Amino acid sequence: MIKNYIKIAIRNLVHHKSYSLINLFGLTISMACCVLIALYINDEVSYDTFHEKSDRIIAVGSAPSFGGRMLSTPYPLADALVTEIPAVEKAVRVGGGTGRLLLSRNGNDYINVGSGDYTEPAFFDVFSFELLKGNPGQSLRDPNSIVLTQSAANQLFREGEELLGQPLYWQKKDTLITLEVTGVIEDAPHNTSVKYRSLISYNTQAERWRDPSAWKAFSPRTYALLCSAESLETLPGQFKELGQKYYETKEGEQSTDTFFAIPITGLHLSEINSSDGFTGSRTYLYLFGSAVLLILMIACVNYINLATARASLRAREVGVRKVVGAVRRQIATQFLGESVLLAIVSYIIGVGIAQLALPLFNDLFGTEVVWGVSLSFWLWLLLAAAGVGILAGIYPALYLSYFSPTAVLQDKLKQGPSGAWLRKTLVVGQFAMAITLIISALVLYNQLDYVQDKDLGFNDEQxxxxxxxxxxxxxxxxxxxxxxxxxxxxxxxxxxxxxxxxxxxxxxxxxxxxxxxxxxxxxxxxxxxxxxxxxxxxxxxxxxxxxxxxxxxxxxxxxxxxxxxxxxxxxxxxxxxxxxxxxxxxxxxxxxxxxxxxxxxxxxxxxxxxxxxxxxxxxxxxxxxxxxxxxxxxxxxxxxxxxxxxxxxxxxxxxxxxxxxxxxxxxxxMYHTERRLANIVVLFTFIIIVIACLGLYGLAAFSAERRTKEIGIRKVLGASVSGIVRLLSKDFLKLVLLGFMIAVPVSWYVINRWLQRFAYKIEIGAGIFLLAGGAAVLIALATVSWQSIKAALMNPVNSLRSE
Structure with a gap:
């Protein structure tokens, strides 16, 4: 039976090519967007999950009395965590190093190998970064020891050359320091919050930066390995006691200086972590996730609209099936199978498009999303695609399987107004979303122009x-x-x-x-x-x-x-x-x-x-x-x-x-993120408008087809081409205008929330809303006019002969 369902579904999709292509295009583009955003979200939430002990690693931050929360901590904190907090097994300092590491093998021809960080042997006990050469317990113990990354080693040494024990000369400001290579570590993966290019023994630091009493100097980051994951719950109280012990307070007052812990797997998306662009922010995960769901929803709306609009064309099929013994459940399953099959085919094509578009996606978003993810990720997405097919097809399946066989076969089928109202409501929703995005894009670009052109109070030319x-x-x-x-x-x-x-x-x-x-x-x-x-x-x-x-x-x-x-x-x-x-x-x-x-x-x-x-x-x-x-x-x-x-x-x-x-x-x-966001909003707007207009085109084509005889009679009675075009277009334009009325308050709220990020911002006038509404009306008019003109120009003789 399942084989028969699939066969019939394929036949129907092939027989109605224009209908199938409209749905296939919309679902394929939306699936490709979903795959790319799913890869982006998966990449963001995967930060530091590769560590073997990731469930026990925390980043410790400072909340000093002078205000704010930061990841910089006092030097003596790491030792105090191990000796005074039972829940902590090990602790390690990272940072306080140089932003530019200039190394040379001969004292000349210095090479910039990126940033360097001071750290300790415990680095390899806490984290799971692979040490390719060297001893984890010894490589960062002695002063003037350096562990190079693989890429830094490739810059400085030839392939196959012995690295360990080699001297390197470090140009540090005005001083030349000799370092010994004691190890080579893998390059830091992009999905880690613990960034490094090369690691230098913390004992290389001047003694004034390693003062065990310097509780008011904040420099390195401190990470800790807990005895158990459950120990995290006991830390706030112990951190408070630690702050009271090491920070002086006035008599009768309690110290407000304290520390806090963030699980390493949550550090990247925490508010305390500073990242550029669209990485390290839950806001952008929600924003882009919501945007792609809107695109998917609009593609589903197209399927529902076209399926219910074409209901009368398949009414006879339903009637015959019921007469020969099919029950409603079987008919509904047949129609639902068509939508699921279409969704799965769209998913497969969408995955291919997403793979081709991934480099462009990374360039647009400023990310480093990779294609290689687990098999379970793709299986979950396949199940989600099938779920989209069910979501898109459930209403048409129930609607079509409801038809009475007697009414259908006697040509007495009466379709109530509910289907038409549903289609109109969905079209209104589609264009409300599209107009909201058009308004948002216009405001984004106007604001960017404003901040770039505003007088900064000084002359920055040349x-x-x-x-x-x-x-x-x-x-x-x-x-x-x-x-x-x-x-x-x-x-x-x-x-x-x-x-x-x-x-x-x-x-x-x-x-x-x-x-x-x-x-x-x-x-x-x-x-x-x-x-x-x-x-x-x-x-x-x-x-x-x-x-x-x-x-x-x-x-x-x-x-x-x-x-x-x-x-x-x-x-x-x-x-x-x-x-x-x-x-x-x-x-x-x-x-x-x-x-x-x-x-x-x-x-x-x-x-x-x-x-x-x-x-x-x-x-x-x-x-x-x-x-x-x-x-x-x-x-x-x-x-x-x-x-x-x-x-x-x-x-x-x-x-x-x-x-x-x-x-x-x-x-x-400074406005790179906003500029990228504006480009992304424009792209999403374009995709939504294209998918919505395809659905509108399909509805207009079907409407013109169903009113062929009416158009022929009107032309015989003297109706002009322009009059028939207005007749066929006005109902759709009313829906677009209604969508505009809904979009105005929604977009006004959204863009005002975004503009609050700027101390200096544009005033939102009526012109932006009218421009967006006018653009939407013109796009919709251009979409439906083609079918309307085509129907209006048809020979009335042929129209009246059509069945």
């Missing part, structure tokens, strides 16, 4: 930022500046340890600690300032105007010791107007006075509010000695000027890689 990453280059910054100005391709040069787009430090103090003369509205709340060490060319190079006061002067020693320039936002926070701020006492790390108030300028993306900025020329001893050169280049001399800068820097630091970025590009990259 301004390049070049890193001065070590002490020597930073100390010679004035000499380097003078050399660079000798190039005709360079207009102006300035140096600073923080530049727009890269202000990495925030200092928070109460207003009274900053200035005894403050008049802040909230004197008990800390104000967080973004400070920068700059020279007296900084404001001029960026064309930042002063609202009051003056710029730094190289001829005044007081300017180098105790002068501050603040921006208007900083003055406002302290309760001053720009003119009132001049001469006021002011101190961030050092007492001084305000000599100037600059116009506000953005130092971060427009997702953030304008921040208080503080500029000064003196350099606190506790700050790292590094920074950047800012150079404004001549428009026609960009390449020559960059080559000139590189040549000059090589003279003082021959082994440092030359890295630069233009300020406008720096700010532009």
């Amino acid at each position: 301004v390049v930022s070049v890193g001065l990453p070590n002490d020597q280059l930073w100390r010679l910054r004035d000499v380097i500046r003078g050399n660079l100005l000798s190039s005709p391709g360079i207009q102006e040069v300035s140096v600073g340890n923080n530049v727009p787009g890269s202000f990495g430090i925030r200092l928070g103090n109460k207003p009274t600690d900053i200035s005894p003369q403050e008049e802040a509205a909230t004197p008990d709340e800390s104000i967080y300032f973004a400070p920068a060490v700059v020279d007296h060319h900084f404001l001029d190079l960026l064309d930042i105007d002063l609202l009051a006061g003056r710029n730094f002067s190289p001829n005044l020693s007081t300017d180098r010791e105790q002068a501050y320039i603040i921006n208007e936002k900083a003055a406002e926070k302290l309760g001053w107007s720009p003119k009132e701020a001049i001469g006021k006492s002011f101190g961030i790390r050092k007492e001084g006075r305000v000599i100037g108030v600059a116009e506000n300028f953005h130092i971060a993306s427009l997702r953030e509010e304008m921040e208080p900025v503080v500029l000064h020329m003196f350099e606190p001893s506790s700050w790292s000695s590094s920074g950047s050169i800012l150079a404004r280049l001549e428009p026609g001399e960009i390449e020559a000027a960059l080559n000139f800068i590189e040549t000059n820097l090589e003279e003082y630091a021959p082994h440092q890689p030359f890295e630069y970025q233009f300020l406008d590009e720096k700010f532009d990259t």
